[in-house]
Amino acid sequence: MTLNTTIRTVTDRIIDRSSDSRTAYLERMAAARDKGPARAHLSCSGQAHAFAGAGTDQQALATGTAGNLGIITTYNDMLSAHQPFERFPDLIRAAARETGGTAQVAGGVPAMCDGVTQGEAGMELSLFSRDVIAMATGVALSHNTFDAAVFLGVCDKIVPGLVIAAQTFGHLPAVFLPAGPMTSGLSNDEKAKVRQAFAAGEVGRDALMAAEMAAYHGPGTCTFYGTANTNQMLMEFMGLHLPGSSFVNPGTPLRDALTQEGAKRALSLSALGNDYRPVCEILDERAFVNGIVGLNATGGSTNLLIHLVAMARAGGILLDWEDFSEISDITPLIARVYPNGLADVNHFHAAGGLGYAIGTLLDEGLLHPDTSTIAGDGLALYTQEPKLIDGKLTWQDGAGASLNEKILRPASDPFQPTGGLKRLTGSLGTAVMKVSAVAPEHQVIEAKVRVFDDQDQIKTAFKAGEFTEDTIFVVRFQGPKANGMPELHSLTPVLSVLQGRGMKVALVTDGRMSGASGKVPAAIHVCPEALDGGPISKLQDGDRVRVDAQTGDLEILTEGVLERTPAVADLTSSAFGTGRELFATFRCAVSSADAGATVFGG
CATH class of the missing domain: 3.40.50.2300 (Response regulator)
Incomplete structure (x- = not known):
């Protein structure tokens, strides 16, 4: 071929x-x-140090022929x-x-x-x-x-x-x-249903724990x-x-x-x-x-x-x-x-x-x-x-044919003609979305934003019943330089519940959402990140944004946003505790997400 x-x-x-x-x-x-092979060039003392714990393999190591x-x-x-x-x-x-x-x-x-x-x-x-x-x-x-x-x-x-x-x-x-x-244990779909029921207050923690233990067993x-x-x-x-x-x-x-x-x-x-x-x-x-x-x-x-x-x-x-x-x-x-x-x-x-x-x-x-x-x-x-x-x-x-075409199909007759990932670009920056699990009717949303600097703020507002209309949730100051770019996967049950109630919702973040991001559209890894003064740092509650995974657009629709002064977040809570103080140098040196979010010559 x-x-x-x-x-x-x-x-x-x-x-x-x-x-x-x-x-x-x-x-x-x-x-x-x-x-x-460098071991043959080591000093006798160096070789002895390297081989001392090798037991019956010492002689083979010392001769250097194996x-x-x-x-x-x-x-x-x-x-x-x-x-x-x-x-x-x-x-x-x-x-x-x-x-x-x-x-x-x-x-x-x-x-x-x-x-x-x-x-x-x-x-x-x-x-x-x-x-x-x-x-x-x-x-x-x-x-x-x-x-x-x-x-x-x-x-x-x-x-x-x-x-x-x-x-x-x-x-x-x-x-x-x-x-x-x-x-295989409890199916992933059943586990997800229990998580959503717990997020909605329909079941207790005992049911949640039982489901998780049956899945990860x-x-x-x-x-x-x-x-x-x-x-x-x-x-x-x-x-x-x-x-x-x-x-x-x-x-x-x-x-x-x-x-x-x-x-x-x-x-x-x-x-x-x-x-x-x-x-x-x-x-x-x-x-x-x-x-x-x-x-x-x-x-x-x-x-x-x-x-x-x-x-x-x-x-x-x-x-x-x-x-x-x-x-x-x-x-x-x-x-x-x-x-x-x-x-x-x-x-x-x-x-x-x-x-x-x-x-x-x-x-x-x-x-x-x-x-x-x-x-x-x-x-x-x-x-x-x-x-x-x-x-x-x-x-x-191998078998040469799929044994279950509900799971695995030939490339000539696929589930969909394009892959599972989409790059989004526009006035809000550059991001990516996993669209393979997102239904077509959820891949385009134009709505007002609610802006948060922490995922726990969304959970608190959800429990207070604040979300009643189509909403694009913006979670910023979650990029690699801000706090190491943590995954926001724990938001999935909350957003799934809202989507299940008939609301159109999407997540836009300079953080991560991982391979378990599920059925809610999530424009993630937004670059430039908020800490670098990217457009995501200039959004305010009520601004309108368009997320379109079909055309690849990530646009701010409200005029004048880019002329605003970038927001400043208090990141001191991410500087210490649970070992985070040891990684200050990493946060200063890390490259942007689109450059690999690496400290190696970013």
């Missing part, structure tokens, strides 16, 4: 835009590669998605020994959960945790004694942070090993299609997972076999072998375009409009939200997974999953087929699915 013209044009534009920075990056990676695999783990046992990683290092070490190599845990990095910190002060550290993860991984790999690395991570900021770090050490092969989703990733599972999709589309490995449940024989095979694959790709595949060569411009196509085709999380920009920049590749928008316009939406449908990721996987999604998009010329991956040359390898037959891991052709 001939590559789609828009895909080719956007890719060429990214290559041209990134020429200088990409060339400089690849030159740095070539220099690092030419130095070879490949040494660095493990970066985000294990902790308070978060379901990362609890399964407790067992992974032993599995990886055993697999490495089978191939004559060694493996060491290079370091552990933090992993926090937006679901736990939602609406709490800790959420203001969430976005910054991505860059902390990248830094911590850099420290772990700085011992420079590894020939390849495996990365154990799943959730929202964690995979992007690990990818940023992997690209910083881009001369090494990198394999990402997921934990997999928890088995065991080890593994949350089963809705939010940022965590979008990350897993990307790692397959971009060639850093083994084919078909993203949505295999934890604690199963197949999951363990994939973990061990991933370790062996990482060592086989090192410069010591005959198939050297450093991550700097896998994550090229084509791989990132494939990731953007996957994001749109599956209705993935809007958080990735920030993360993919930051991830790409770590490899000298410059992405722009215009790239996302143009690709969205020609990418069909082929999946309906909650909140863009009733199915969860386990149902999606059973219907054909990522293997079918990649295959049907390849058939329509919407993906670069010739990318390098950890599985080999060509993305067609990712149309296969893993099987454990008589204890042996093998890959077979």
Whole structure:
């Protein structure tokens, strides 16, 4: 199939835009590669320090003839998605020994959960945790004694942070090993109904707690299609997972076999072998375009409009939200997974999953087929699915057809002809919206605004019965420079209740809303943010605004707004407590959302 013209044009534009920075990056990676495995150049004392805890692997490490695999783990046992990683290092070490190599845990990095910190002060550290993860991984790999690395991570900021770090050490092969989703519990749709009933005062906290515990009930990733599972999709589309490995449940024989095979694959790709595949060569411009196509085709999380920009920049590749928008316009939406449908990721996987999604998009010329991956040359390898037959891991052709077209459809006959993300621009600035879950009748709203500087103010006003007409809710001073750009996901039940009462509502914010933003139109990541004096800082109650996800317009309709003096917010409450004082430097240095909201050379 001939590559789609828009895909080719956007890719060429990214290559041209990134020429200088990409060339400089690849030159740095070539220099690092030419130095070879560093542990052989360490002093005897340095080597002794590095190998002292390696037990029976000490001799193999000391001779320097065997490949040494660095493990970066985000294990902790308070978060379901990362609890399964407790067992992974032993599995990886055993697999490495089978191939004559060694493996060491290079370091552990933090992993926090937006679901736990939602609406709490800790959420203001969430976005910054991505860059902390990248830094911590850099420290772990700085011992420079590894020939390849495996990365154990799943959730929202964690995979992007690990990818940023992997690209910083881009001369090494990198394999990402997921934990997999928890088995299905209470459906996401039923859980959402209980949340809305609680927000409306119709049920008590005991009913809410029971519903949440029935939904989040065991080890593994949350089963809705939010940022965590979008990350897993990307790692397959971009060639850093083994084919078909993203949505295999934890604690199963197949999951363990994939973990061990991933370790062996990482060592086989090192410069010591005959198939050297450093991550700097896998994550090229084509791989990132494939990731953007996957994001749109599956209705993935809007958080990735920030993360993919930051991830790409770590490899000298410059992405722009215009790239996302143009690709969205020609990418069909082929999946309906909650909140863009009733199915969860386990149902999606059973219907054909990522293997079918990649295959049907390849058939329509919407993906670069010739990318390098950890599985080999060509993305067609990712149309296969893993099987454990008589204890042996093998890959077979996928079903070749969707097994449930209510969940997963061919790209030639999609749920809708365009992707799940929309870029909005106009006199209010630039923003993005996840439209895949928003019904067409809710995608356009022109109304008066109510302006808030804090999401709790909206909840208080809602309980007081203040909202009785169509309203655009503006929540500002929530950008990365103001308070770390926390998610405002806890507003979803309130806004959903109002929309359910027949009101037209929308959210406009310089904060985030994530992949769980649901059915309410939300123009998020507004740039410039309020703290930078963007137009959002000049709005007042009663001004009229138009949010149009169909035409991509984000317009202030009231005259004279842009001539006003920007509002000033008291942000002292976001400066201290729950560790926020430790991140003052981040708030000062962070770039805008459309530049990746990163502290790395924003």
